[in-house]
Amino acid sequence: MFENVKRNFGFGCMRLPMVDGEVDLAQVNRMVDTFIEAGFNYFDTAHGYIEGKSEKAVKACLTSRYSRDRYILANKLSDWFFKTEEEVLPLFEQQLEICGVEYFDFYLFHALNRNSYQKHKNCNTFEIVNRLKAEGKVKHIALSFHDTADILDMILTEQPQVEVVQLQINYLDYDDPAVQSKKCYDVAAKHGKKVIVMEPVKGGALVNLPPEAEKEFAALGDAAPVSYALRYAASYPEVFMVLSGMGNMEMMESNIKTMHPFVPLNEQELAATDKAREIIRQYNQIPCTKCRYCAEVCPKNVPIADLFAVYNEYALARTTKKETAEKLASFEVKASDCISCGKCEGICPQSIKIREKLQNLAKM
Ligand code: SF4
Ligand code: SF4
Incomplete structure (x- = not known):
């Protein structure tokens, strides 16, 4: 469906490595090179990531260093950056300029929920993005979503031009009543939409597990718990992309190893994620993903x-x-x-x- 997208793993530019409050561009350059050399090409940013520094880093480390056919770039329309319809196009043009590109491969209505959806409708953003697609400045229209499955169903019914849905899917949120990972996934599949996964490791919560949960995975072999979380998210049939906000080269190298070659979880591994979920939930952590x-x-x-x-x-x-x-x-x-x-x-x-x-x- 998206023939230019290589492999099922994307570089989320939300948690880039930092030095003295600034993005560590030298390290990000190396990470981008490693990622592309390993055969991956999907990059995801947003206007507000790292207080605006993510888009700038994307230009410095990716778009100014690689030809346009070497990467897929996703960006987002965040409702907290515009108040009126008149402000939407200038914001989009500003995003293109900061990122140093003439089009975005994927442009997402960012973090939609029942309230922000109304604001988008009031500001006519769906029409505006349709026009941007007709002009070739957006290749694919998408949305990222944080609300209950019935709201997603309503939005996808009202906005059939949306091609892709980005959802928070991880084994901890699978049946969480607030996140509704599985129910939202089912709605997207019902509407025939492909899915991008965000927060596969829930902001790091599925990286360093409580010891009893770690044991469930240790019993399966040497792979780190994080690798099961990534493979879990990528195992859903309609998922074509899993994003990870990687904060250093070590994380990137380990994730690349996990995702290429990609092998879906088997039954035994899936059962371990079920057990880990029950254990982690007993600890009553605050479910913050550090999105900031x-x-x-x-x-x-x-x-x-x-x-x-x-x-x-x-x-x-x-x-x-x-x-x-x-x-x-x-x-x-x-x-x-x-x-x-x-x-x-x-x-x-x-x-x-x-x-x-x-x-x-x-x-x-
Ligand atoms: S932390 Fe407190 S002061 Fe800050 S936005 Fe939330 S409610 Fe307001
Ligand atoms: S509390 Fe955590 S999850 Fe919620 S907006 Fe803040 S950083 Fe993101």
């Missing part, structure tokens, strides 16, 4: 994802309560600085009750 969308809107610059990461180490029994309290208190901006405006909750794709969680952390 909330950082874009928080007026107090509360480091929400970092505070939650500290708490999750405690939830996994890797730190004591005292150590956790000390770490939480060491942040310059603390959980107690939250003014409960709720803006973060309006944008969080994981529907986390951020204010409530921060209040609990502040008490700690």
